[in-house]
Amino acid sequence: xxxxxxxxxxxxxxxxxxxxxxxxxxxxxxxxxxxxxxxxxxxxxxxxxxxxxxxxxxxxxxxxxxxxxxxxxxxxxxxxxxxxxxxxxxxxxxxxxxxxxxxxxxxxxxxxxxxxxxxxxxxxxxxxxxxxxxxxxxxxxxxxxxxxxxxxxxxxxxxxxxxxxxxxxxxxxxxxxxxxxx
Numbered sequence: 001x002x003x004x005x006x007x008x009x010x011x012x013x014x015x016x017x018x019x020x021x022x023x024x025x026x027x028x029x030x031x032x033x034x035x036x037x038x039x040x041x042x043x044x045x046x047x048x049x050x051x052x053x054x055x056x057x058x059x060x061x062x063x064x065x066x067x068x069x070x071x072x073x074x075x076x077x078x079x080x081x082x083x084x085x086x087x088x089x090x091x092x093x094x095x096x097x098x099x100x101x102x103x104x105x106x107x108x109x110x111x112x113x114x115x116x117x118x119x120x121x122x123x124x125x126x127x128x129x130x131x132x133x134x135x136x137x138x139x140x141x142x143x144x145x146x147x148x149x150x151x152x153x154x155x156x157x158x159x160x161x162x163x164x165x166x167x168x169x170x171x172x173x174x175x176x177x178x179x180x181x182x
Contacts, residue, residue: 001052007032017137020107020125024117034114041108043069046137046160047169053158054111058097060150061142062108064158065094067168073176076106077154094156094174099149107138109160120148 010027011019020039027037038051044066054062067073074091080103082088092102107125119122125137125146135143142152161167167179 001048003052003055005032006034015127017123017125017127020137020141021123022083024124025122028114028117035094036111036113037117039107039110039112043163044108044160046109046158050109050158050160051111052153054178057153057155058155059099059111060113061145062099062111062153062155063107064160065092065154065156066106066109066160066162067170069162069164069168073168075170076108077102077156078104079159092154092156096156098157099153099155102133102154103146103152104139104142105152105154106136107141108162109158110138116145116148116150120144135162154163 007030009023011023015023023039024037027034032040034181036055038054040046046064050064054064057162063077065075067075071112075094077092078089080087081090089104092100119140120141122139126140128135128140146152161169161179163181169177169179171177
């Protein structure tokens, strides 16, 4: 399901950070003057009402809670914890409030309002190597958005499947579940 005043943009054949930046630029210059961009990766399978559910939150940045497609299959919504020795990211659990603030989310099922891109300077998505390792393009976007004053939110009840060779999802009990793709 999607609003009538929406357009579908598909981009293939580039590094993920370049593809996301290209799509944001296209959205910002689109004749429909869209209010949001919804990133949905090719290996993410949402429920039909996912986009409409995320739009109803009226949040600048909100994600569905999908899981990594490889072990340990943790949610791609993480919060920072730590003290004097530094902060580390830890996956959130499905238990707790439906809509919750996190530090970073994967961009595989992510809704972002255009105001965020007008306030955060491009490039919005950058894949970076740092002293402590690799920072993915979606996590770097979350950092930049938070520095600009935005909260990163996740709806823990929006649980799309992440395909690899079977669907990896979240069961009603909040734990990882595997769905055969027949």
